[in-house]
Amino acid sequence: MTLQDEYKKISGLYRETVNEADSLKEVEKERVKYIGRSGAVNEIFKKLGTLSPQERPAWGKKLNILKSDITKCIEEKKSQFNKKDKAEDIFDPTLPGNFSTLPSVHPVTRILREIKHIFSSLGFGIAYGPEIETAYHNFTALNIPKDHAARDMHDTFYLDKEKNLLRTHTSPVQVRVMENNDPPYNIIAPGKCYRRDTIDASHSPVFHQVEGLMVGEDISFSDLKGVLAEFAELFFEGTSVKTRFRPSYFPFTEPSAEMDISCRICGGKGCSSCSQKGWLEVLGAGMVDPEVFKHCDVDSNRWQGFAFGMGVERLAMLKYGINDMRFFYLNDMRFLEQF
Ligand code: DAH
Secondary structure, rough: OOOOHHHHHHHHHHHHHHHHHOOOHHHHHHHHHHHOOOOOOOOOOOHHOOOOOOHHHHHHHHHHHHHHHHHHHHHHHHHHHHHHHHHHOOOOOOOOOOOOOOOOOOHHHHHHHHHHHHHHOOOOOOOOOOOOHHHHHHHHOOOOOOOOOOHOOOOEEOOOOEEEEEEOOOOOEEEEEEEHHHOOOOEEEEEEEEEEOOEOOOOOEEEEEEEEEEEEEOOHHHHHHHHHHHHHHHHHHOEEEEEEEEEEOOOEEEEEEEEEEEOOOOOOOOOOOHHOHHHHHHHEEEEEOOOHHHHOOOOOOOOOEEEEEEEHHHHHHHHHHOOOOHHHHHOOHHHHHHO
C-alpha cells in the first residue's frame, strides 16, 4: 500500500475503533495500535522516503497532524472512562450512607446536667446568682477580709474601683439565697466563674463551679460526709470509688475539709495521674461559719449546715480522663464529637 493509501485508511478508521473501545484497557490497545512506537502512524512515517523531496514536507506535516488528532481522540475517550470510574457517578444502594456528624452536648454542659440531676435526686433545689457581683457578696459576706490574697487584683477582674467584679466563685450565691429566703436551705448553685489566670493545662480565666448549701436545725458534719460521698458514688458510677476527707481551710466554713477520691486509673496504688498519691482532690467543703450566717441575718444558734464547692471542668477531666483543660475551649470538632 502506498503512503497515501495508508494515510487515507488510518484517518478514516481510527475514530470509529477508538470509540468502540469499552474499557480503559481497550483504549490503551488502540493507542498502541495507532500511535505506539511500532503503530500504524509510525509505519507511514517510514514511507516518507518513498516520496519525492518536494512532496515530503507537506506529507510530514499531514502525518504529524494525524498523530496529534489520534492522540486527542484517545485522551477524550480515556477521560470518559475516568469520569465513569469516579465513585460519585455510581449509585450503589448497598453501600452505607455518608453520615453527617450528629450534634452533641458540650462536655462541660453534660457534666453540669449530671451534677444537677444527682443533687436533684438527693432533694436539692437549684439557685442562680449574677456573674457580675459586688465585692460584698463575693468576699465580705463570706468572711474574706479586705487584705485577703483572694481579693488581690491579680486574681479578680474588677469592673470598677473594688466595688463590682466578675465573681471568682459561686459561693456568693449562698449569701444571696440566705439573704432572700428563710432557712432551711437545700440548694446547689451552678455557674460560670472568672479569675485572672493564665491559660494552661489546669487553668482558664472562665470556668464553672457548682456550689452547695444545706442548712437546717439538725445538720452536722456527718451529713456533709454522707451527701458528698453519695454524690461521688453516683457521679463516678460503677467504679467503686472511695472518698476521704482531709482538714483544710476556707474563710467561710469552720471546720473546713477537702474531699479526695481514690484515683480511678491506678485504683489507689499511686501513678503519674495522681502524683503517686493514690488520691485526687475533687472539692472543698465545710460547716458554714457563724460569721457568714451573721452577714445574712440567720440565727446561728438555731441553724447550722454545710456548704461545698466543686470545679466542673476538673470533675469532667477526672470522669473522662482528659489531661488538659484547654480542650474544653478550643472548639476542636475532633474532641467535641466524642461526647
Ligand atoms: N469557693 C471555693 C473556691 O472557689 C470553693 C468552696 C470551698 C466552696 C469550700 C464552699 C466551701 O462552699 O465550703 O475555691
